[in-house]
Amino acid sequence: MSPTGTTRLLPWQRPDGNPCFLVGDGSGFVSRLADEMELVQLDLAAELIEEARRVLDARTWTPGEIHLLAVELTASLVDVRRVAESRGARLSVLGDDGPEMGEAGERDGRPEEHVQAPPDPRDLVTPPAFAGITQTVLTNNPGMDRATAERIVVEAIKFEAxxxxxxxxxxxxxxxxxxGWHALILHTRVKADLARKLGLFVHHVPEPPGPERHDPGALARTQDAIRAAGYVPDPELWAGPTDGTISVAATCEHSEPPPAGCGADCSNTGPN
Known part of the structure; x- marks a missing residue:
């Protein structure tokens, strides 16, 4: 637990790219959420180190593979550096009474920061663009309520990020x-603009099902990646392929071959 009044650098950013801070004793919901995100970011960094070693040791990489590896290593280094800064700053005030408050509610001459929740994925697209993608989901799924469609689109944007x-x-x-992801893909201008904001165009590569490629941990790994990106997954939308709680038209998912699963896999990049 952090000392009362400690300022903590959070493991996500504001929509404008600036850091987020939390002032508190480290016992609240946001602190626990930040702890979880930091652990996920560190775990993914450890996995990425091993993957980078395998790629470099093989000496069969292509320039494109090295580029993608550099993208991931850069993102991971940003995350790990932020975790180190956050923990280092909190360690430095352990045993102290904390920084003094100024007359205007300032700490060390800086205005006290207000806590900000994880960023809203909606901020990555314009309101008209979000409404358009939502309408595509509604059109493809007659009878679905708008709130559910919006949740699906939000989750698709998290997935893209x-x-x-x-x-x-x-x-x-x-x-x-x-x-939601297929609806986003249909809005090509929105997807291109999103790629510019995210720094990478995410390709959609449908694949025929194959037992040798089925990865039962894919959905859990994807949710961890969403957390590492600074977002919170919506658990109800990440149920397995046999869950029918939310009925949608899509039949494309990384699942077992028929009859146990659907007729196609859906990958964010090249073949498994």
């Missing part, structure tokens, strides 16, 4: 999230 940050992880959408 995670894929752009971790292009080598072979992330997969759930059957429900895939409905």
């Amino acid at each position: 995670a894929c752009a940050q971790r292009p080598r992880l072979r992330l997969k959408p759930s059957r429900v999230v895939d409905e």
Whole structure:
């Protein structure tokens, strides 16, 4: 637990790219959420180190593979550096009474920061663009309520952001999230603008199902990548392919071959 009044650098950013801070004793919900995100970011960094070693040791890489590896290593280094700064700053005040407050509610001459929740994925697209993607989901799923469609689109944007940050992880959408991702893909100008903001165009590569490629941990890995990107997954939208709680038209998902699964896999990048 942090000393009362400690300022903590959080493991996500504001929509404008500036850091987020939390002032508190480290016992609240936001602190626990930040702890979880930091652990995920560090775990993914450890996995990425091993992957980088394998790629470099093989000496069969292409320039494109090195580029993608550099993208992931850069994103991971940013995350790990932020975690180190946050923990280092909190360690430096352990045993102290904390920084003095100024007359205007300032700490060390700086205005006291207000806590900001994880960024809203909606901020990555314009309101008209978000409404358009939502309408595509509604059109493809007669009877679905708008609130559910909006949740699906939000989750698809989180998925896109995670894929752009971790292009080598072979992330997969759930059957429900895939409905929103396919709707996003149809809005090509929105997707291109999103790629410019995220720094990488996320390709959609449908694949025929194959037992040798089925990865039962794909959805869990994808949710971890979403957390590492600074977002919180919506658990109900990441259920397995046999869950029918939310009915959608999409049948494309990383799942077992028929009859146990659907007739196609859905990858964010090249073949598994």
